[in-house]
Amino acid sequence: MHMLTLAEISRALSAKEFSAEELTRVLLTRIAQVDPQLNSFITVTEAQAIEQAKAADQRRAQGETGALLGAPIAHKDLFCTQGVRTSCGSKMLDNFIAPYNATVVQKLADAGVVSLGKLNMDEFAMGSANESSHYGPVRNPWDTSRIPGGSSGGSAAAVAARLVPAATGTDTGGSIRQPAALTNLTGLKPTYGRISRWGMIAYASSLDQGGMLARNAEDCALLLQAMAGFDPKDSTSVDQPVDDYLASLEKPLAGLRIGLPKEYFGEGLDSRIADLTLKAVEELKKLGATVKEISLPNMQHAIPAYYVIAPAEASSNLSRYDGVRFGYRCEDPADLTDLYKRSRAEGFGDEVRRRIMVGTYALSAGYYDAYYLKAQRIRRLIKNDFMAAFNEVDVILGPTTPSVAWKLGEKNNDPVAEYLMDIYTITANLAGVPGLSMPAGFVDGLPVGVQLLAPYFQEGRLLNIAHQYQKATDWHTKAPTGFLE
């Protein structure tokens, strides 16, 4: 049962091959057996999951037929879940029981989805390796001596190891697409504003976007259908009708214009990943696509701009953790200043403190113009590059990551080396355009992902291309051996 995709589960549940409760129990048992090797879950919500599964079975018995009714998933531990700890991977929120559901959690619950628990992640979603979590690193099921990517590393490892068929994630600079690529999954970061951020703990609010990691594009479409939509509680949610993503999956690709940015194939890219990327292009050509070289000339400025803007927003967002209102509070503070200082110093890990310092510096008087404003100008140039490219082509294709999954600990003493791993994903967040990563082969037995980027609100097109590609190839069906029994 654990090998089934969401779409297959949906069909099996409606054919009454098994009940949601039976499936939930199988997966909970597997999580208990397998997850100690991976550390992908922070909290498993057994009792609540069984309750939700029983409720879904009852709704089906009464004639309801929703595609996700009774389907299991798990949430990245920064989506607030009512009555359940929502830690954001941080000691700061280790004791935080969310008093309400994030809009995404609520929408999925309304659709009848069964949540198995909360997934490990980099602390406050800062990282590309899932090593900065207060709850310890997550391991990649393809090779447990390696990282699964980050910051949605728990989501990626759990889905890749077939502990759960799909999971929510968030992507501020690549945190859905990069871990999806490193674990052989399909991951979608929708357009900024397509999915509500309400109840999603903020890292960098102008870049954060919720999405999902799943086994294929069809499952991403099923989830997006339920997760997308305008939310008056999120002021940056966009009031635009939600497309029929499942219907768009089957459109033929004839005439599709693909752009290959020359900057994506330069220095720093593993040549074997470049080869697999071009092989994926050949496959899409067979399906009717045409290809042309394009340029995103400001791409080289994306990482410096991001590492000013994201920490600046983070330093502001994280100022709310003061030891007073909620979260960690230090023991025996001498006075109020001591309470603030020690609660924050003890509650946040190294990477989070580094970013708060960088961000506070970039926003301080005298440096604001030199760093923050300049970074915002670069952001606009990057957006303009995309707009110009999308006048010529329908989608942009390139590698998702410059390398395959690296060893745990390998980049711990060099944060910049880890920052560089986001080189291909970060531009989409700066511009706000949607991006998808899909499996495209293996290098030394480790998964490689290809990224597709589209104009605003064209998630349907991304899912369509990935689905057609997945009908023609079988990379996405490969699973890490050793985690299947």
Ligand code: GLN
């Ligand atoms: N690795 C990037 C960062 O550390 C992106 C993380 C993310 O998308 N949440 O900020």
